[in-house]
Amino acid sequence: MRCPRRWRAGRREMITVWGRRSSGNVQKVLWALTELGLGFERKVVGGQFGGGDDPAYRAMNPNGLVPVLQDGDVTLFESDAIVRHLARTRGMGTLQPADPAHAARADMWTCWAATTLFPAINPLFLGLVRTPRAAQDVAALKPAVAPLAERIGVLDRALAGRDFLCGATFSFGEIAPAIFARRALGLPFGAPAAPNVAAWLGRLADRPGFARWVDVPMGGCLEEWTAHEKALG
Ligand SMILES: N[C@@H](CCC(=O)N[C@@H](CS)C(=O)NCC(=O)O)C(=O)O
Incomplete structure (x- = not known):
């Protein structure tokens, strides 16, 4: 089983994570990205830093919660869905079990x-x-x-x-x-x-x-x- 062509090595999408590091749900995404050796940019949002109610943020996550992941033109909320997306697209056989x-x-x-x-x-x-x-x-x-x-x-x-x-x-x-x-x-x-x-x-x-x-x-x-x-x- 291979990762989808769009995300295979050589074609690097720009990855951005929105979220404060104190959040367990944000930590899931950051840990998964590090397991996969993927570079990313992080924007600090949530908790004492605010930003969850900004209209531009709500357009990405209507719940106003962290994390959000932007992977090229794919924007996702829900930490477990984000981790699974990263595993399926970049980690087939490792983060995403082949069995x-x-x-x-x-x-x-x-x-x-x-x-x-x-x-x-x-x-x-x-x-x-x-x-x-x-x-x-x-x-x-x-x-x-x-x-x-x-x-x-x-x-x-x-x-x-x-x-x-x-x-x-x-x-x-x-x-x-x-x-x-x-x-x-x-x-x-x-x-x-x-x-x-x-x-x-x-x-x-x-x-x-x-x-x-x-x-x-x-x-x-x-x-x-x-x-x-x-x-x-
Ligand atoms: N089910 C969501 C829950 C997201 C959530 O509750 N995030 C919390 C942090 S763990 C949040 O955004 N709290 C408000 C804030 O940080 O401003 C997920 O797994 O992503």
């Missing part, structure tokens, strides 16, 4: 990260990392701890005895679960214990795309988050 079963598992775990893992992390993430230290109500967040532990437990068991979640080699299917699992294990309260997940994240940390874009500080309260976001751009 249909491996590709199906990559799709499965990408969907799981968005629909099952992310919603379990978000109450704790918002209530701690995105809340001023003085306003954090740890007691009110306690009910969110067990559901997150249960979902990270699913991931931990899936990783038992395996180097990668979806197949024998790295593929796009590792990206979304890893970014959100890292966020879960880094929470200042309610972080689940998950030795297989921790070991997997440790292995992924050797990959330049993870080290450069994902392994960044998150902080434990809004004040720290805002400072890190500002420094990251």
